[in-house]
Amino acid sequence: xxxxxxxxxxxxxxxxxxxxxxxxxxxxxxxxxxxxxxxxxxxxxxxxxxxxxxxxxxxxxxxxxxxxxxxxxxxxxxxxxxxxxxxxxxxxxxxxxxxxxxxxxxxxxxxxxxxxxxxxxxxxxxxxxxxxxxxxxxxxxxxxxxxxxxxxxxxxxxxxxxxxxxxxxxxxxxxxxxxxxxxxxxxxxxxxxxxxxxxxxxxxxxxxxxxxxxxxxxxxxxxxxxxxxxxxxxxxxxxxxxxxxxxxxxxxxxxxxxxxxxxxxxxxxxxxxxxxxxxxxxxxxxxxxxxxxxxxxxxxxxxxxxxxxxxxxxxxxxxxxxxxxxxxxxxxxxxxxxxxxxxxxxxxxxxxxxxxxxxxxxxxxxxxxxxxxxxxxxxxxxxxxxxxxxxxxxxxxxxxxxxxxxxxxxxxxxxxxxxxxxxxxxxxxxxxxxxxxxxxxxxxxxxxxxxxxxxxxxxxxxxxxxxxxxxxxxxxxxxxxxxxxxxxxxxxxxxxxxxxxxxxxxxxxxxxxxxxxxxxxxxxxxxxxxxxxxxxxxxxxxxx
Numbered sequence: 434x435x436x437x438x439x440x441x442x443x444x445x446x447x448x449x450x451x452x453x454x455x456x457x458x459x460x461x462x463x464x465x466x467x468x469x470x471x472x473x474x475x476x477x478x479x480x481x482x483x484x485x486x487x488x489x490x491x492x493x494x495x496x497x498x499x500x501x502x503x504x505x506x507x508x509x510x511x512x513x514x515x516x517x518x519x520x521x522x523x524x525x526x527x528x529x530x531x532x533x534x535x536x537x538x539x540x541x542x543x544x545x546x547x548x549x550x551x552x553x554x555x556x557x558x559x560x561x562x563x564x565x566x567x568x569x570x571x572x573x574x575x576x577x578x579x580x581x582x583x584x585x586x587x588x589x590x591x592x593x594x595x596x597x598x599x600x601x602x603x604x605x606x607x608x609x610x611x612x613x614x615x616x617x618x619x620x621x622x623x624x625x626x627x628x629x630x631x632x633x634x635x636x637x638x639x640x641x642x643x644x645x646x647x648x649x650x651x652x653x654x655x656x657x658x659x660x661x662x663x664x665x666x667x668x669x670x671x672x673x674x675x676x677x678x679x680x681x682x683x684x685x686x687x688x689x690x691x692x693x694x695x696x697x698x699x700x701x702x703x704x705x706x707x708x709x710x711x712x713x714x715x716x717x718x719x720x721x722x723x724x725x726x727x728x729x730x731x732x733x734x735x736x737x738x739x740x741x742x743x744x745x746x747x748x749x750x751x752x753x754x755x756x757x758x759x760x761x762x763x764x765x766x767x768x769x770x771x772x773x774x775x776x777x778x779x780x781x782x783x784x785x786x787x788x789x790x791x792x793x794x795x796x797x798x799x800x801x802x803x804x805x806x807x808x809x810x811x812x813x814x815x816x817x818x819x820x821x822x823x824x825x826x827x828x829x830x831x832x833x834x835x836x837x838x839x840x841x842x843x844x845x846x847x848x849x850x851x852x853x854x855x856x857x858x859x860x861x862x863x864x865x866x867x868x869x870x871x872x873x874x875x876x877x878x879x880x881x882x883x884x885x886x887x888x889x890x891x892x893x894x895x896x897x898x899x900x901x902x903x904x905x906x907x908x909x910x911x912x913x914x915x916x917x918x919x920x921x922x923x924x925x926x927x928x929x930x931x932x933x934x935x936x937x938x939x940x941x942x943x944x945x946x947x948x949x950x951x952x953x954x955x956x957x958x959x960x961x962x963x964x965x966x967x968x969x970x971x972x973x974x975x976x977x
Contacts, residue, residue, distance in 0.1 A: 453726055454580040455551060457508040459493065461524055463570040464500045464560075467538040472498045473526040475540055477573075479508045482519035495527045509580060510547060512726060515953040516946060517776055518547040522573055524560065541568025543575075548780030551577045554730050579730060584643040585722045586678060588714065590625070591635040595694065595710035598661035598669040605662040606634045606671060608712070612647055612655050619656055622646050627662040632710070643678070643719060651678040651719075657712060659694050672696040672709035681717040690714040723971055725957035728964060731971025733862050735781035735960075736852070739771060739823055740845040741808065742872035744793035744838040747902075750831045756873050756902050757831060766901035766937045768824060770871045773948040774897060775820035778867060786816040789823045790845055795835040802837050805844040839877030842870060846885040846896065853892035862969040865960050866894040874904040876912075880922040886912060887919060890927040895959045897952050900936045909934040929962055930955075 459477050467473050476495040480487040490510065496502030510518070521544045525537040541560025550556055560571035590608065598604045607627045611619035623641050628634035647653040656675050660668040672694035684690035693708040700706050721727075748755030759765055779785050792804040807815030809826040810833075817823045849868045856864040876882055886896065898913070900906040912919060913934040919927040933955050940948040964970075 453512055453724060455510050455512045455547065455726070456578045456580045457510060457550065458504070458576045458578070459508070459522060460501075460503045460574040461540075461560075462501050462557075462572040462574065464502070464524060465526075465540050465569045465571055466500060467526040467540065472500050473538070473540060474498060474528075475500075475502050475524050476527055476537075477504055478523045478525065478534065479510075480521040480523065481510070482521075487521055512547060512551065512579075514548075514725065514957050515777065515950045517949075520545060520547055520550075522575065524571075524573070539563070541571045541573075543573045546780055548777065550575055551726060551729055552734075552781045552783070554732075577730065579724065579726045581724065582642075582644045582649045583722050583724055583727065584649070584719050585640050586643050586646055587638055587640040587716075587718045587720070588681065589636075589638040589716045591633070591689075591713040591715055592659065592694070593633050593691075593711040593713060595632045595634070595659065596671050596696070597632060598671065603630050603632050604669075604671065605629045606631070607660055607662055607668075608636065609658045609660070610646065610655060611658065612645075612653065622655075638716075642722070647678050651682070653677060657692075659710070659712065670696065674712060678717070678719070681714045682719065684714040684717050686716055689716075721970070721974065723961065723965070723974065725961050727971045727974065728862050728865075728960060729781060731862060731973045733960070733964075733971065734783060734864050735778050736856075736864055736866045737775065737778045737782060737787045738845075738849050738866065738868050739775070739787065739789045740842075740868060740870040741767060741789070741791045741827065742793055742840060742870070742874075743791045743834060743836050744840050744873070745836040746838070746840075746904075747836055747873050749836070757836075759828060759831075767871050768827070769945065770869070770899040770901065770937060770948070771823055771827070772820060773945055774869050774899075774952055775823060777949055777953060779820055785819045787819070787823055788815040789817050789826055790815060790848065791830070791834070792842075792845055793836070793838050793840055795837045797833060800835060804841040805848050840872060840874060841878040841881070842872075842876050843878050843881035843885040845870065846882060846889060850885065850889045850892055850894060853889070853894040856893055857967075860969070862964045862971055864893060865963070866892070867897065867956070868894065869897045869899065871899045871901060872909075873900070873902040874906075876908050879908060882912070883919060884921040884923065886932060887921040887925050887927045890919075890929050890931050893960075893963050894931060895956055896932045897956075898932065898934045899948075899952065900934065900938075903938060906934065906936055909936075929959070929966070931959060 464473055464475055474495050474497050476493050478492040479490045481490050491508050493504035493506040523542040524540040526540055527537055529536050543558050543560055555576040557574040560568040560573050562568050595606050605627050608625045610623040612622050614620035622645050625636040643649050654675050658673045659671040662668055674692045674694055692712045694710045694712050696709045747757050750757035789808045791806050791808045795802050808830045817826050849866050853866040898909050900909055912932045935952050
């Protein structure tokens with residue numbers, strides 16, 4: 434059992450697409466007692482797998498004389514949805530003041546992925562010894578929490594009777610909002626647009642993160658400065674005021690909050706100076722800008738379905754030139770794509786039962802062509818257990834079907850869309866459907882598929898298409914609405930882009946993780962975009 438202490442790398446481990454940071458809280462129960470005269474003094478060490486090696490990320494404090502510790506120190510980890518992040522929690526009984534782990538008694542360990550923890554929010558598991566046997570009755574509980582303030586503030590502000598600064602005509606007012614910086618100086622947070630020729634401006638409502646405006650502290654003073662715009666950049670100062678978010682939140686639609694705009698120089702000079710106008714906070718609302726992780730921690734399940742192309746253009750699966758030929762390593766491009774996507778998504782589905790469908794083949798006994806069949810040949814229960822179950826069902830079905838055609842996508846898209854439509858009746862952010870289609874070529878039913886995708890864009894659903902082989906995939910690029918909005922043959926536009934297309938050939942020589950990153954990069958924002966569009970908060974969300 435060799436553990437090495439590795440210096441913490443300077444940069445964060447993982448890709449640059451860090452969604453956010455997750456805080457992990459650890460408790461132990463019924464830990465092994467390794468001390469003769471007293472109880473164990475446990476501490477927990479967190480490792481992450483990097484390039485096949487366990488690297489220490491951090492360790493907790495030591496809980497003295499305690500077999501049921503709740504560690505105060507939290508582990509903070511960068512969370513990447515599109516990666517499999519393997520973690521290991523190892524518990525030790527502190528015997529000496531040494532940093533070397535082999536100097537301390539081992540109390541057991543537990544390994545899992547970060548995805549498993551966040552999809553359950555809290556997990557309790559048995560601690561294992563180095564030989565894989567349970568460490569007595571020892572258990573570990575790990576709870577996850579997102580580390581970010583997702584509140585945003587929306588302000589609607591106006592002015593009344595502001596000072597006239599221009600010789601001819603009126604002022605051209607705009608506002609600047611400042612918060613106190615760490616150095617004691619005021620730091621600019623937001624500048625409104627300029628409203629021309631008026632002393633009674635009404636600015637457009639604007640939204641900024643609460644952390645940006647006041648560091649998340651609603652009592653913190655903020656400064657608002659009002660200027661008259663000049664095209665040469667020498668804006669004339671009208672006046673200023675100080676307030677707080679808590680104060681501005683007193684504003685209601687029927688009862689706006691009025692704040693005096695003061696010019697300190699004028700105030701000193703003029704005895705009867707009242708103000709340089711009024712700044713009116715018409716409304717001030719704080720809401721939560723939910724992230725993908727908020728929805729997952731709230732209990733949203735990702736429902737995964739695979740659609741596999743069994744058309745004749747793939748070639749005879751017994752022929753080594755066929756795309757369905759399983760090589761001596763036990764793999765092919767279809768299996769590689771299933772593994773790459775499935776091993777990440779399966780962490781976010783509690784029962785890990787996935788429907789696997791085929792299209793474009795003739796089926797026994799009557800050899801009719803089907804564009805939507807269960808590859809386990811059980812139409813009433815097309816579910817496979819985990820990604821391994823999909824792989825087994827795929828390998829088992831190959832000798833029993835005849836590859837045929839055409840390449841019709843719409844039946845499988847509509848199949849998953851029917852389940853996604855049922856999920857919308859719950860009116861909760863509880864399920865989101867992901868269809869992975871793996872295909873070797875050109876779509877035969879392009880019009881029907883376009884129509885099906887446009888309809889599916891209104892549902893909690895995303896489609897990932899992986900193109901295998903060397904065909905021309907121009908039609909797939911067309912479905913992936915990154916460059917332009919997809920339209921149905923009726924002219925109806927997709928309400929959002931739900932298709933992500935990736936050609937497998939671009940990743941043949943890359944590490945297998947690279948394909949998963951490319952394929953799943955857009956998925957978190959698609960999930961968030963759908964639920965926000967439907968005004969659905971995470972199931973277990975707290976009010977702002």
